[in-house]
Amino acid sequence: EDQVTQSPEALRLQEGESSSLNCSYTVSGLRGLFWYRQDPGKGPEFLFTLYSAGEEKEKERLKATLTKKESFLHITAPKPEDSATYLCAVQAPNSGNTPLVFGKGTRLSVIA
Amino acid sequence: DSGVTQTPKHLITATGQRVTLRCSPRSGDLSVYWYQQSLDQGLQFLIQYYNGEERAKGNILERFSAQQFPDLHSELNLSSLELGDSALYFCASSVGGTAGNTIYFGEGSWLTVV
Numbered sequence: 324e325d326q327v328t329q330s331p332e333a334l335r336l337q338e339g340e341s342s343s344l345n346c347s348y349t350v351s352g353l354r355g356l357f358w359y360r361q362d363p364g365k366g367p368e369f370l371f372t373l374y375s376a377g378e379e380k381e382k383e384r385l386k387a388t389l390t391k392k393e394s395f396l397h398i399t400a401p402k403p404e405d406s407a408t409y410l411c412a413v414q415a416p417n418s419g420n421t422p423l424v425f426g427k428g429t430r431l432s433v434i435a
Numbered sequence: 436d437s438g439v440t441q442t443p444k445h446l447i448t449a450t451g452q453r454v455t456l457r458c459s460p461r462s463g464d465l466s467v468y469w470y471q472q473s474l475d476q477g478l479q480f481l482i483q484y485y486n487g488e489e490r491a492k493g494n495i496l497e498r499f500s501a502q503q504f505p506d507l508h509s510e511l512n513l514s515s516l517e518l519g520d521s522a523l524y525f526c527a528s529s530v531g532g533t534a535g536n537t538i539y540f541g542e543g544s545w546l547t548v549v
Contacts, residue, residue: 354535366437366525366540367478374535410478414535422468422491423538425478 329411329426336433339400344429346411347393356394357423358387359410367410370396401433438462439541441526447547453514456544460507460528466490467509468527468538469501478525484509485532516548 330345348356355374359367371380373389380387384405386397396409408430412423438461448454460467469481480493484503495501498516503509513520523543529536 355537357537359540364523364543364545366439366527366542368437369537369539372537412478422480422483423478427477 327411327413327424327426329409329429331429332427333430334432336398336401336431338402338433338435341397341399341401343398344396344409344431345393346396346426348411348413349392350413350415350424352415354414356389357412357414358385358394358396359412361408361410361428363408370409398431401431403433403435406431406433437539437541439526439528439539441524441541441544443544444542445545445547447549448516450516450518450548452516452548453512454516454546456511456513456524456526456546458509458511458526458528458541460509460526461539464528464530464539465507466529466532466536467503467507468529469495469509469511470525470527470540471522472525472543473522481511483532490532513546518548521546521548 327348358370361367371387376391378389384399388395408428410428412425440459442457466485468483471479481495482501483491487503498514501511525540525543527538527540529538
């Protein structure tokens with residue numbers, strides 16, 4: 324069964340303290356790995372899509388990378404407004420009837 | 436703003452009742468998805484429609500049903516509601532209906548069953 328595991332479950336950073344969030348996956352024939360940001364009570368906001376190992380994408384203080392079995396979301400010099408839950412999701416042709424399989428997320432808190 | 440519109444944003448209803456959640460996808464998107472998010476669970480896929488036809492089904496309860504209309508908006512019907520149905524229900528949309536398409540989420544409908 325396809326599975327997505329995110330770590331850590333929660334992360335507390337001081338403002339400016341860079342770190343990385345991990346998403347490991349077990350799928351056959353990955354069609355895409357997605358990162359979303361979710362604020363409390365809001366819908367997931369699309370951040371990045373990665374399709375193949377070695378691919379990298381950046382947006383402001385965020386950089387997503389992909390290997391054959393995991394993805395990292397690097398946060399450089401975070402600010403309090405980066406506090407949110409970051410969700411990773413994968414798509415695979417044999418993900419059964421589930422277009423996106425989500426991890427449980429990493430709750431990031433950035434303290435000023 | 437993702438462009439996916441959901442109504443209502445909040446609703447409170449009693450057990451045993453029936454509610455309908457509505458979703459308008461992004462302009463140009465043919466595929467609509469419904470997800471459920473409870474406090475103690477991640478995002479759970481319910482069902483997907485593509486251009487009016489059911490494309491994929493997750494762990495959707497028999498008490499729940501959905502449809503996508505010719506104008507591509509979608510409705511999720513929840514009946515015989517139970518306390519455990521209280522959750523955030525998200526609609527999402529994408530251009531295509533197959534893997535590889537980026538899926539954009541709406542802001543959700545908060546359902547509280549009392």
